[in-house]
Amino acid sequence: MPRTAVPAPASPVPRAADSDRRRTSASVVLRSVLEHGPVARSTVARLTGLSPASVTEHCARLTERGLIRESAAPRRSNGMGRPHVPVDLDDRRFLVAGVHVAVPYTTVALLDLRGRVVARRELRHERTEPARVLARAAEALAGLLAEVPGRRPLGVGVAVGGWVDRETGTVVEHELLGWREVPVRELLGARTGLPVRVDGHARALVHGERLFGRARGSRSVLHLFVGNMVDSAFATHDEVHYGPRSAAGAIAHLPVPGGTEPCACGRTGCLQAELSERTLCRRARAAGVTGAAD
Numbered sequence: 001m002p003r004t005a006v007p008a009p010a011s012p013v014p015r016a017a018d019s020d021r022r023r024t025s026a027s028v029v030l031r032s033v034l035e036h037g038p039v040a041r042s043t044v045a046r047l048t049g050l051s052p053a054s055v056t057e058h059c060a061r062l063t064e065r066g067l068i069r070e071s072a073a074p075r076r077s078n079g080m081g082r083p084h085v086p087v088d089l090d091d092r093r094f095l096v097a098g099v100h101v102a103v104p105y106t107t108v109a110l111l112d113l114r115g116r117v118v119a120r121r122e123l124r125h126e127r128t129e130p131a132r133v134l135a136r137a138a139e140a141l142a143g144l145l146a147e148v149p150g151r152r153p154l155g156v157g158v159a160v161g162g163w164v165d166r167e168t169g170t171v172v173e174h175e176l177l178g179w180r181e182v183p184v185r186e187l188l189g190a191r192t193g194l195p196v197r198v199d200g201h202a203r204a205l206v207h208g209e210r211l212f213g214r215a216r217g218s219r220s221v222l223h224l225f226v227g228n229m230v231d232s233a234f235a236t237h238d239e240v241h242y243g244p245r246s247a248a249g250a251i252a253h254l255p256v257p258g259g260t261e262p263c264a265c266g267r268t269g270c271l272q273a274e275l276s277e278r279t280l281c282r283r284a285r286a287a288g289v290t291g292a293a294d
Contacts, residue, residue: 025050029058030067034114035217038071038086059087066093067113089113095148097156097194099137100201103176103228106133108140110148115212118151119144130171130182138191155195158184159204161229166246169198175264176228201225202233202249206240230272 025048032044045055062068071086091112098109109120121140125133145153162174169185189196199207202225209215209223219238225231232249234241241248252272259269261279273279284290 025054026058026062029055030062033059033062033068033087034089034211037068037088039088040084040086042084044087063087063090066090091116093150093152095145095151095153097141097145097153097192099141099156099158099188100204101133101137101158101160101177103161106137108137108144110141110144110151110153115208119147128177128179130177130179130184131187133177134184134187135191138188141192153194155197156188156192157204158188158196158198159201160184160198161201161227161231163250164198164200164246166197166199166203166242169196171198172245200231200233200246200249201229202231203240203242203246206233206235210235210240226275227277230275 028048029044029050032047033039036043036047041055041059042052044050044059045052048055050058059068063070067090068087069090071088091114094113095110095118096113098107098111100107103125105125106123107120108123110118112118121144123136123140127133141153141156145151160171160174160179162177162179163172164170165172169183171179171182171184173180174182184198185196202223205225206215206221206223210218210221215221219235221235223233225233230252232251234249243249252270253263253265253267254271255267256269256271256274259274261270261273262268263270263273281290
């Protein structure tokens, strides 16, 4: 009796032939190991659409660089044949530095390759001049790295509210901080000596949630952020969208019908002015919902 082939389950890992050509084959392999590890190389090949020989080559290079390692316990496929030696992410050596510049404070942190926080520090803003804020962040990161000798930082990821141009690493405009055309990547890179990647905080959250959080494995995500800033970001078909000069998802100055709150842009009734934490807290105090101390 003829057998019916059972289709393999869909994988959240993008196949190498997908429309997103910016990912290299090595990054696709690394993403697959992050999503599924410990995992056999043959499974990585099936999930990514790469040839077994290509996956083996990439795994060898990633192992040499200390990004993945072979799992200690070999596995047999259905109890037959040669045992597979799974590969998994190697989170013992490298770290990634993170910087989040919020309105009242900056948070700096060190994370392992699985996105787990190794150390963090919060820096209340004394002043919000860009050079001062970034200098303090660089000094705090150096202090955190000194506490974990033997761990090597790969780079720095920076998340900032407002309008951020990812391609140039520039904060184009952040009204509440008073930042305009601030070359964050250049300034922080010069102080840390590390590669720096800068993104808007809403898009950074989408990337983080898709890799390590609740949206892990989701190819389409919509994220709305409401705090001191109001922003949004979205991903479809496994790609986070940016638009011209990374302005996709900018909703802070959408007009709210009947809005009465003055906005820093000079208009009245912008979405951020109407829904920000500051506005909602002020209204709550005025209505007696919370006390002044809250």
